[in-house]
Amino acid sequence: MLRRFLCSITVFLLTVSISFAQVVHIPDANLQEAIQEVLGITPPFTQKQMMRLTQLHAIEKGIADIQGLEFAVNLTDLDLAGNPVKDISSLAGLMNLTHLGLGSTNISDSDLLPLASLTSVEALDLGSNQISDLSPLSALTFLRKLDLQHNQITDLAPLAALTTLIDINLRDNPLSDLRPLSSLTNLESLELARCKISDVFPLAGLKKLRILDLSNNRISDFSPLSGLNLTEFHYDEICEIAPLPPPIIERIEKRIFPSIFQAWDPLIGSAEERDTFGYIYDEPLYTERIVKHDLYFSPSFRIGWPAPWYGLSTRLTGNLEQSQTIRQQRLALNPNLVSLKEIRVHNHLDFEAFPPDSDFWVRESDGSVQRNTVDWPEYNFNILKPEVQELLVNRIVGLAECGLYDGVFIDGFFKQGAGYDYNETASAAELIEAHAKVLEGVRGRVRENFLILVNANRTKLPRHKTYVNGTFMEINKDYSGGYTYKGLQEIEDTLSWSEANLRSPQINCVEGEAIGTEPPNSPTNKRWMRVFTTMSLTHSDGYVLFKTGKTGALYHEHIWYDFWDADLGYPVGEKAQLYENRKGLFIREFTNGWAVYNRSGKSQDIQLPEEVSGWTSGVKNKRWHTLPDLDGEIYLKSRLETPPTGQTAPAVDVNEDGVVNILDLVIVANAFGEPDPDVNGDGTVNVLDLVVVANAFNN
Numbered sequence: 001m002l003r004r005f006l007c008s009i010t011v012f013l014l015t016v017s018i019s020f021a022q023v024v025h026i027p028d029a030n031l032q033e034a035i036q037e038v039l040g041i042t043p044p045f046t047q048k049q050m051m052r053l054t055q056l057h058a059i060e061k062g063i064a065d066i067q068g069l070e071f072a073v074n075l076t077d078l079d080l081a082g083n084p085v086k087d088i089s090s091l092a093g094l095m096n097l098t099h100l101g102l103g104s105t106n107i108s109d110s111d112l113l114p115l116a117s118l119t120s121v122e123a124l125d126l127g128s129n130q131i132s133d134l135s136p137l138s139a140l141t142f143l144r145k146l147d148l149q150h151n152q153i154t155d156l157a158p159l160a161a162l163t164t165l166i167d168i169n170l171r172d173n174p175l176s177d178l179r180p181l182s183s184l185t186n187l188e189s190l191e192l193a194r195c196k197i198s199d200v201f202p203l204a205g206l207k208k209l210r211i212l213d214l215s216n217n218r219i220s221d222f223s224p225l226s227g228l229n230l231t232e233f234h235y236d237e238i239c240e241i242a243p244l245p246p247p248i249i250e251r252i253e254k255r256i257f258p259s260i261f262q263a264w265d266p267l268i269g270s271a272e273e274r275d276t277f278g279y280i281y282d283e284p285l286y287t288e289r290i291v292k293h294d295l296y297f298s299p300s301f302r303i304g305w306p307a308p309w310y311g312l313s314t315r316l317t318g319n320l321e322q323s324q325t326i327r328q329q330r331l332a333l334n335p336n337l338v339s340l341k342e343i344r345v346h347n348h349l350d351f352e353a354f355p356p357d358s359d360f361w362v363r364e365s366d367g368s369v370q371r372n373t374v375d376w377p378e379y380n381f382n383i384l385k386p387e388v389q390e391l392l393v394n395r396i397v398g399l400a401e402c403g404l405y406d407g408v409f410i411d412g413f414f415k416q417g418a419g420y421d422y423n424e425t426a427s428a429a430e431l432i433e434a435h436a437k438v439l440e441g442v443r444g445r446v447r448e449n450f451l452i453l454v455n456a457n458r459t460k461l462p463r464h465k466t467y468v469n470g471t472f473m474e475i476n477k478d479y480s481g482g483y484t485y486k487g488l489q490e491i492e493d494t495l496s497w498s499e500a501n502l503r504s505p506q507i508n509c510v511e512g513e514a515i516g517t518e519p520p521n522s523p524t525n526k527r528w529m530r531v532f533t534t535m536s537l538t539h540s541d542g543y544v545l546f547k548t549g550k551t552g553a554l555y556h557e558h559i560w561y562d563f564w565d566a567d568l569g570y571p572v573g574e575k576a577q578l579y580e581n582r583k584g585l586f587i588r589e590f591t592n593g594w595a596v597y598n599r600s601g602k603s604q605d606i607q608l609p610e611e612v613s614g615w616t617s618g619v620k621n622k623r624w625h626t627l628p629d630l631d632g633e634i635y636l637k638s639r640l641e642t643p644p645t646g647q648t649a650p651a652v653d654v655n656e657d658g659v660v661n662i663l664d665l666v667i668v669a670n671a672f673g674e675p676d677p678d679v680n681g682d683g684t685v686n687v688l689d690l691v692v693v694a695n696a697f698n699n
Contacts, residue, residue: 024050026068030083034058047071058083059101066090080105081125089114096120103127103147112136126151127169134158148173149191156180170195171213178202192217193234200224216306216317236317239303239402244327246335248406248449251294252505255336257568257590258533258634261295261509261543263472264342265556268548287326291334292560295507295543297409297453298342301326303402305395311353311360311381314394316402327404338507340409340453341399345392345438346420347378347412354381360388383417383434384426393441400446407451407507408442409472414457416464432463439467453507458490460497470507470542471498477513477549482528482630485584488535488599495539496576508542510535511556516549520559523682527631529561530616534632537568537595538586539576566615566634568592579606585627593636598627611638617692618652618680628688652679652696660696668693 023044026032032043038056039049050071060082069075070090078094079101086107091097092114100121108130115121116136124143128150137143138158145167146159153173159165160180168184169191176196181187182205189211190203197217203209204224212225213234222235267289290296303318304310330337351369354360362370362380372378382388396408412420417435418428439452443466454461455472473495478487491510498508512532514525529546536544547558569591579587584600593612598604605626612635613620621638654664654677671677671685679689 022047024068024071028063028065028067030062030064031058031066031068034061034063057101070094079125086111091115092117094118099123101125103129105129107131109133115140137162159184166208181206204228215319216304218306234319236303236306237320239316239318239320239323239404241320241401241403243403243406243447243449244324246331248338248451249505251336251338251406252507255294257571257595258537258564258566259294259543260292260564261545262290262293262558263297263474263509263511263545263547263556265547265558267292267560268557287330287333289560291330291337294334294336295338295340295509297340299339301339301404303404309352309354311348312391314391314398316398316404323404338406338451339404340407340451341405342409342411343392343395343399345383345410345412345435347372347380349377349379351379353379360385360391383438384430389434389437389441392438393445396438396442397445400442400450407453407469409453409455411455413454413459413461413464413471415459416456416461419457419459436463436467439464443467449505451505451507452503453509456494458494460494461502465501466503469503469505470509471502473508473510475510475512477515480515480517482515482524483512483531485599485601488531492535492539492576495536495542499540499542499575506541508540509545510540510542511545511547513547514549516551520548520550521561521683523684523686523688526561526563526682527688530563530632531597531599531630533563534595534597534634535586537571537590537632537634538588538597541571541575563615563634566593566636568595568634568636579604593634595632595634596627597632598629601629603628608635612636613638616680617688619692619696631688652693654679654693660693664693665690 024047026043026045034056035045035053036042039045039052041049051074053072054074055077056072056075057079059079063080063083063085066080066085066088067090070093073094074096075094076096077099078097081101081103083105085105088102088107088111095118097118098120100118100123103125104127106129109132112131113136116139119139120142121140122142123145124140125147127147130152131148132152132154134153134155135158138161141162141164143162143165146165147169149169150172153170154175156175156177157180160183163184163186165184166186167189168187171191171193174196176198178197178200179202182202185206185208187206187209190209191213193213194216197214198219200214200219200222201224204227206228209228210230211232212230215234215236217236219235266286301323303316303323305313306317327339360381362382364370370380372380383392399405399408413435415428416432418431420431442452451469452467453470453472454464454468455474457474461468461471473491475491478484495508495510499506502508510532512528514520514528518525532546533544536542545558546561547556550557571588571590573589575588577587579585579596582600582604584598585604586597588595594608596606603626605624608623608625611621611623614625615634615636617625617633619625625635627633652660652664654667657663668677668679668685668689674685676685678685679692682688
């Protein structure tokens with residue numbers, strides 16, 4: 001009998017030993033590599049070796065198959081976040097797991113079932129997946145920390161019995177009913193940002209709660225939370241405040257010219273800084289660059305339209321104390337800064353604006369939402385619908401009631417709104433009237449000086465002139481090398497019409513485009529920049545911008561040109577005045593000098609009433625100056641002149657014989673295209689250098 005028993009024991013031990021020595025099949029090479037890094041041995045691994053594995057952090061390793069992990073029965077801490085794992089059945093028997101990370105693995109409801117048996121888990125991360133049903137988690141009664149952010153959860157009932165929970169992250173889920181959380185009285189931290197919550201009463205009894213985030217919801221009554229002893233509370237206030245000082249009229253009228261604006265995308269620094277800094281979005285450098293402009297759309301001030309379906313929101317919400325601080329910091333640096341917020345009236349940039357089944361969307365014949373053929377996502381909605389028009393009016397009125405902003409910017413008013421061809425069944429007249437109804441509805445409900453700026457490109461706005469304060473003239477090049485004479489005249493004509501007809505106070509904005517295949521500060525691009533700057537100065541009291549035109553860059557990125565640092569003061573002369581009645585040669589006086597713009601077809605000699613210095617030419621303290629064709633210049637009165645930082649007078653005496661004469665001119669003419677003698681410092685010898693030398697003859 002004893003012999004039979006000893007034989008049985010021996011057979012059992014041999015079986016176990018053989019079992020432990022068996023190789024574990026792990027088909028995923030990335031998983032093998034991750035295990036190898038922890039165990040310090042090369043695969044294949046035996047069952048006994050897998051039992052040594054107690055912790056495995058294999059984040060974003062490209063693991064798609066976790067077969068073989070079922071033999072790591074002593075695992076207590078496993079993190080597979082960021083791997084394309086679908087089948088997690090291998091985890092079902094890992095009863096020692098206390099920490100499990102499966103965030104961003106794209107698992108869905110059916111994939112969760114193996115977790116139901118992991119009753120020892122205390123911390124579970126399932127964030128950024130496709131989960132809507134939490135039923136498999138209802139038995140995890142030892143859970144203390146649970147991350148479910150960025151899923152599709154609407155029902156929290158399976159969590160009601162998990163009373164050991166102290167930390168839950170549920171942000172970015174379409175949930176609204178918080179009642180199941182009322183039983184979780186041990187909760188200390190709760191994240192509920194960007195949900196669909198309107199009622200917070202179920203949270204009133206969570207007396208241990210210290211950290212609560214309810215930002216980006218639709219909550220109007222926070223009083224049920226008054227009994228909580230919160231140390232960190234994030235929530236949104238509805239932005240309904242009176243317009244903040246200084247008065248908008250004062251800011252528009254007191255600014256110094258040239259006056260530069262920013263359209264959407266950022267100033268990327270000087271030409272020298274471009275490759276170093278790239279795009280700047282962080283403070284304080286972002287603020288430092290913003291405040292170089294006198295008008296900007298569209299700053300967020302870190303407030304926004306509450307989710308979900310932000311396109312249906314009619315009130316801005318956020319941390320108003322923080323928002324006002326940001327605004328005041330910027331105004332302290334530039335007291336004349338005007339801030340406009342964009343509201344889109346034709347399309348949104350993603351599907352989260354409206355519910356997917358909304359009849360506001362314009363749809364293709366197959367039922368899909370119509371998308372514009374541009375390099376960024378634009379999904380069209382139908383402004384012809386009266387209910388859409390009413391929504392747009394309410395959104396703009398809601399913006400006006402948030403005194404952080406001075407007005408609204410509205411894109412898509414090319415041909416008065418008829419330039420969008422996404423609705424082929426509508427006539428131009430119908431589209432124009434739809435836009436007029438929105439503007440008329442807004443004007444009837446907002447303050448007198450609430451600004452409306454619309455993007456009409458080169459077109460005029462006769463139907464909308466009584467509603468609109470300014471036109472954003474987003475003007476792309478006429479051809480690859482820049483602009484034609486006819487194109488420039490068309491731009492001037494529209495700008496002058498807008499100055500004469502649009503509502504006061506006016507904020508007309510002209511934007512030119514550089515040749516994107518050249519550096520932004522190339523001689524040609526700097527010349528086109530001067531053309532647009534001086535056109536704006538001579539034809540308007542508005543704002544100007546010159547974008548890089550670079551393919552693949554943010555569409556309205558721009559550098560800062562020294563030309564914009566000239567202090568012309570305020571305009572005193574009439575707009576669009578010809579110099580001595582010469583066709584295509586415009587001049588306007590400012591308190592500190594003159595702006596001159598030449599598209600006459602030839603170089604022009606001009607005589608100013610007093611001695612002035614050319615900002616670009618470097619010719620100082622002279623009344624006579626020469627301006628090349630398709631160029632512009634700022635002439636500062638000599639008694640007031642403030643040269644740009646680091647800029648010195650050009651070495652016009654090229655041969656250094658003590659006098660500037662024809663000999664210097666010959667030297668320059670023979671060096672066209674060469675780097676030296678670069679008299680005006682623009683990087684190459686060209687006709688501009690000849691002009692500088694000619695202007696300095698006999699000096």
